[in-house]
Amino acid sequence: MTGVLVEPQEEVVGTCSESIVWIDQVDTADAVAAAGSKIGRLTELHRAGVTVPQGFAVTVDAYLRHCAESGLDARIEAALKDLGPTPSEAEVAAASARIRALVEETPMSPALEAEITEAYEDLCLRAVDVNVPTAVRSSATGEDAADASFAGIFDTYLGVSGPDRVLTAVRACWGSLFTGRALAYRLRKGISHHAMPIAVGVIELVHARASGVAFSVHPVTGKPDRIVVETSWGWGEAIVQGLVDPDHVEIGKADGRVLRYDVAHKAVVSAFDFAAGRVTEIEMPAKLADRQVLDEEQIGAIVEAVTAIEEHYGYPVDVEWVIDRHRRAGDPITIVQSRPVTVTAQQTAPAAYDPVALAQKFVFSGKPIPGR
Amino acid sequence: MANVVPLDEYTGEWYPGFRPEFLASPFIVDGTGPFTKDDEDKFWFLDFHWSRGLTPLAAFTWGQDGYCWGTQHAAEGLPLPPGRGVTSRFAGTHLYGSAIPETDPREIGARANRLGTTLPRFLQNYQQTWAAGRDELEATWAYFHGLDLAQVPTAELPGLLDQARRYHKRSMEIHFDVMYPLLVNFLGFYGACAEMGIDTADIGKFLQGEDTKIMETDRGLAELAVKAKRAGLRQVFEDNEGSAIRAALSAHGGSASQWLTDFDDFLQVYGHRQEATCDVGVPSWIEDNTIPLDMIRSFVLKETDHDFEAAARNAVEEREAAIEAARSGLTREEQAVFDAGLRSNQEANFPWWQDDHNYYIDLKVMIPLRRVTQELAARVGADDRNDLLHLFWPELRAVAEGRAYHGELKSLVADRRQYFDHWGALRGQMPKVLGTVPETVEDPVLIEIFGLNPASIRAMQNPDAAAETTLTGVAAAKGIATGPARVLQSSDDMHRLEPGSILVCESTSPSWTPAFGKIAGAVCDGGGMLSHAAIVGREYGVPTVTAVGVATVAIADGDQIEVDGTNGKVTILKRASEIADAAADGEAAG
Numbered sequence: 006m007t008g009v010l011v012e013p014q015e016e017v018v019g020t021c022s023e024s025i026v027w028i029d030q031v032d033t034a035d036a037v038a039a040a041g042s043k044i045g046r047l048t049e050l051h052r053a054g055v056t057v058p059q060g061f062a063v064t065v066d067a068y069l070r071h072c073a074e075s076g077l078d079a080r081i082e083a084a085l086k087d088l089g090p091t092p093s094e095a096e097v098a099a100a101s102a103r104i105r106a107l108v109e110e111t112p113m114s115p116a117l118e119a120e121i122t123e124a125y126e127d128l129c130l131r132a133v134d135v136n137v138p139t140a141v142r143s144s145a146t147g148e149d150a151a152d153a154s155f156a157g158i159f160d161t162y163l164g165v166s167g168p169d170r171v172l173t174a175v176r177a178c179w180g181s182l183f184t185g186r187a188l189a190y191r192l193r194k195g196i197s198h199h200a201m202p203i204a205v206g207v208i209e210l211v212h213a214r215a216s217g218v219a220f221s222v223h224p225v226t227g228k229p230d231r232i233v234v235e236t237s238w239g240w241g242e243a244i245v246q247g248l249v250d251p252d253h254v255e256i257g258k259a260d261g262r263v264l265r266y267d268v269a270h271k272a273v274v275s276a277f278d279f280a281a282g283r284v285t286e287i288e289m290p291a292k293l294a295d296r297q298v299l300d301e302e303q304i305g306a307i308v309e310a311v312t313a314i315e316e317h318y319g320y321p322v323d324v325e326w327v328i329d330r331h332r333r334a335g336d337p338i339t340i341v342q343s344r345p346v347t348v349t350a351q352q353t354a355p356a357a358y359d360p361v362a363l364a365q366k367f368v369f370s371g372k373p374i375p376g377r
Numbered sequence: 378m379a380n381v382v383p384l385d386e387y388t389g390e391w392y393p394g395f396r397p398e399f400l401a402s403p404f405i406v407d408g409t410g411p412f413t414k415d416d417e418d419k420f421w422f423l424d425f426h427w428s429r430g431l432t433p434l435a436a437f438t439w440g441q442d443g444y445c446w447g448t449q450h451a452a453e454g455l456p457l458p459p460g461r462g463v464t465s466r467f468a469g470t471h472l473y474g475s476a477i478p479e480t481d482p483r484e485i486g487a488r489a490n491r492l493g494t495t496l497p498r499f500l501q502n503y504q505q506t507w508a509a510g511r512d513e514l515e516a517t518w519a520y521f522h523g524l525d526l527a528q529v530p531t532a533e534l535p536g537l538l539d540q541a542r543r544y545h546k547r548s549m550e551i552h553f554d555v556m557y558p559l560l561v562n563f564l565g566f567y568g569a570c571a572e573m574g575i576d577t578a579d580i581g582k583f584l585q586g587e588d589t590k591i592m593e594t595d596r597g598l599a600e601l602a603v604k605a606k607r608a609g610l611r612q613v614f615e616d617n618e619g620s621a622i623r624a625a626l627s628a629h630g631g632s633a634s635q636w637l638t639d640f641d642d643f644l645q646v647y648g649h650r651q652e653a654t655c656d657v658g659v660p661s662w663i664e665d666n667t668i669p670l671d672m673i674r675s676f677v678l679k680e681t682d683h684d685f686e687a688a689a690r691n692a693v694e695e696r697e698a699a700i701e702a703a704r705s706g707l708t709r710e711e712q713a714v715f716d717a718g719l720r721s722n723q724e725a726n727f728p729w730w731q732d733d734h735n736y737y738i739d740l741k742v743m744i745p746l747r748r749v750t751q752e753l754a755a756r757v758g759a760d761d762r763n764d765l766l767h768l769f770w771p772e773l774r775a776v777a778e779g780r781a782y783h784g785e786l787k788s789l790v791a792d793r794r795q796y797f798d799h800w801g802a803l804r805g806q807m808p809k810v811l812g813t814v815p816e817t818v819e820d821p822v823l824i825e826i827f828g829l830n831p832a833s834i835r836a837m838q839n840p841d842a843a844a845e846t847t848l849t850g851v852a853a854a855k856g857i858a859t860g861p862a863r864v865l866q867s868s869d870d871m872h873r874l875e876p877g878s879i880l881v882c883e884s885t886s887p888s889w890t891p892a893f894g895k896i897a898g899a900v901c902d903g904g905g906m907l908s909h910a911a912i913v914g915r916e917y918g919v920p921t922v923t924a925v926g927v928a929t930v931a932i933a934d935g936d937q938i939e940v941d942g943t944n945g946k947v948t949i950l951k952r953a954s955e956i957a958d959a960a961a962d963g964e965a966a967g
Contacts, residue, residue, distance in 0.1 A: 228708075230708040230709070230710040230711065231708050257707075257708035257709055258708065259708060259709035259710065260709050262705075262708075262709075264705075264706045264707065264708060265574075265706055356710075357713070357714065357717060358566075358569070358713075358714050358715075358717030358718040358721060360496055360497065360500060360561070360562045360565050360566075360718075360721065361492060361493045361496050361497065362565075363565030363566065363568055363569050363718075364492065364496065364561045364562070364564070364565045365458075365489060366565070366568060367564055367565055367567070367568025367569070368561050368564045368565060368568070369457070369458045369459050369485075369489065371459065371819045372819065374564065374567060374568045374571055374577075374824075374825075375568065375571040375572050
């Protein structure tokens with residue numbers, strides 16, 4: 006891995022247990038099983054030398070034990086029984102609301118609460134901060150394919166600060182395993198929710214100047230010769246949820262040259278609401294809306310990280326990244342999520358100018374030439 | 378004495394019931410002819426190249442030997458996988474074209490395989506192939522040019538007619554054998570560029586800035602204009618028009634005599650040129666000086682001389698800038714494809730060839746047949762040397778073989794002349810499309826060169842086209858211009874273009890090029906991004922909109938119009954009739 010350096014940790018605070026694993030402590034081999042794929046991959050990236058935020062996960066095991074010991078399992082089972090084999094959309098929605106309420110109301114065991122609280126306090130110590138704001142993210146288990154179809158379906162809470170709010174957010178993330186869409190998917194596929202338990206990551210919230218997504222291939226055409234970046238000011242939620250029209254950047258993979266930079270009018274921004282203690286979407290300040298978000302140095306750092314991650318996994322990836330408010334030129338950017346890219350088309354880069362193939366494609370295919 | 382083995386005993390009746398048409402299977406798929414009811418299931422478009430209409434001899438020689446034979450020969454030779462060339466039909470004197478599709482999937486596949494071998498081979502050998510074809514045609518041209526027709530025995534005229542027809546037919550084989558693969562390569566590159574996100578409006582620029590014989594001709598005309606001004610002849614050009622200029626110059630004497638000598642020297646090189654594509658019915662510049670003299674006149678009367686060198690420099694600079702801009706947005710892998718495609722297309726440059734070949738082929742190859750036909754007319758005592766252009770080929774051959782040209786045949790010619798004029802006057806009302814009109818055509822030649830895109834096909838079927846005041850088309854050359862419209866049926870009317878006027882016509886061809894030196898804008902019924910008007914409009918910086926479909930129907934001569942070549946829009950600001958009424962009111966008031 007080139008260029009992306011890790012700061013050596015002088016003092017390690019926080020230890021792993023059955024219920025809690027730290028991103029930088031858990032064995033890579035166990036990480037995905039214990040912390041779900043989203044958080045588990047952060048461990049893999051950390052080991053590979055990519056800069057990721059610090060944090061821990063409330064493990065799959067903790068979730069399973071909580072469900073069994075609190076009696077949640079039985080109550081969920083009962084709610085699902087009522088559904089029958091082919092429930093209507095409304096029935097699914099009603100069951101989803103019922104189960105999510107159950108999961109959010111059911112208290113954790115005092116022991117688990119204490120463990121999570123202590124881990125959170127350790128995170129504050131690591132950050133040398135009081136009530137450090139965190140991102141509380143659902144981290145599902147299962148195949149990459151399932152992971153992909155569930156992308157964005159489970160909840161993430163940004164800016165959660167203080168132990169009580171963290172505990173509430175963890176329960177809410179557990180509940181998001183039972184959203185209407187997730188329930189419907191599992192019913193259709195005949196998968197039990199036991200087969201895909203969930204972990205929850207509690208991660209230091211990076212103070213974002215700008216955030217975005219980056220694809221190591223073109224996400225629509227599948228062209229593998231370019232990196233595509235979409236970005237806006239503040240946190241990435243507005244981009245991920247499609248609430249803002251982001252700046253669009255394409256970079257040649259072979260030479261890191263910016264091929265195009267389309268500055269968008271960014272009407273909405275995910276910003277930290279200090280009163281509510283969370284990140285929320287507000288109107289973009291007029292002076293920032295039409296301003297180009299990234300400079301060349303920042304683009305270079307994003308490209309470096311994305312390329313390194315793709316090389317590490319050996320397949321095209323799609324990542325969420327953040328530029329810390331305190332980042333200086335030359336520093337790496339922070340990766341908060343990574344997964345295999347899902348592209349709608351598979352297109353290989355043209356290897357050579359082939360007049361015969363081009364004639365077949367554009368002249369004799371019976372279709373009009375593109376762009377006409 | 379040569380030994381002749383008689384074969385008489387082998388002639389006569391063959392298999393029982395055999396009829397000659399059983400074996401009448403010419404190479405071409407479909408020849409020309411007048412429309413029949415059976416043609417209704419095909420899509421026919423009025424071909425803008427022949428807006429004057431075609432005489433019987435022109436209809437046969439071009440319609441059959443050029444349009445059908447040339448395209449169909451090349452479509453088999455390359456081959457074009459899903460197409461077998463084009464065919465033609467006549468409505469009165471007006472030529473309509475239709476593409477011949479190949480629909481059998483296996484046959485298309487087999488043809489595609491052949492293309493896989495032939496196209497790369499053609500591209501590798503293009504320079505030599507085109508040079509050899511050009512040399513062959515120039516050699517035949519030199520042969521005809523060297524003939525003193527007046528001294529040729531009458532008995533040799535039938536043979537000469539055959540040779541002249543064969544020269545044209547052969548030129549069309551060479552023409553389409555080169556044009557199809559050049560075009561296919563160019564459109565493939567065009568598609569690759571479009572797919573890589575390059576602005577398609579810029580693709581034409583990548584290949585511009587190469588000198589052609591047509592541009593060389595235009596420079597020669599401009600130089601003659603400069604010479605005329607230096608020789609103090611400006612007034613003569615100002616006071617006269619067309620062929621009257623020649624008479625006035627002869628009368629002027631002195632410096633004008635030297636100028637006429639220079640002019641005739643120029644014509645000996647560049648004047649073997651007709652103002653139409655392969656139309657035996659049209660005179661050459663040498664035969665009729667009107668067009669070159671009017672072109673020179675328009676150069677003489679211009680305030681500032683057109684700076685050809687600056688225009689050429691600009692074209693090159695614009696080309697290099699466009700290439701640089703396109704490359705900067707491509708990945709390194711894409712750049713490799715783009716660079717190779719660009720090299721291939723610079724080597725085998727379709728837009729360049731599209732202009733240059735006209736000098737060697739389209740504007741010249743009918744001249745020998747025309748001259749032999751005129752010589753024959755003189756010998757058979759025709760009233761007009763162009764009478765025999767109104768015969769069909771077998772009739773012409775018969776006259777050359779000794780059939781008397783009087784009585785029936787002569788009155789037939791008189792009737793056909795009337796027929797020609799009658800239909801010529803109807804040109805503006807001819808439907809632009811006939812038969813079974815599709816919503817879209819898929820043949821890129823029809824789209825990119827003829828401009829038959831879905832919008833223009835729709836516009837052509839609009840029954841209220843004449844009342845429309847806003848028209849849309851292909852944004853062929855950028856910029857906005859406003860001026861009085863000059864609606865011209867053919868380049869014969871080009872002298873009607875004043876500086877600042879806007880040319881409105883069915884389409885342009887190389888004979889129109891000098892017009893772009895003085896017009897403010899151009900609007901054409903036909904023509905895509907690769908049409909002559911689009912290419913020349915870009916080179917001359919004249920805002921141009923093509924493929925409007927019904928410009929010549931909706932716009933009247935003298936209408937004040939705006940051409941928006943950036944957005945492909947034409948607006949009729951004020952009707953000529955309103956302008957005339959206002960002028961009349963003004964006069965009445967004054």
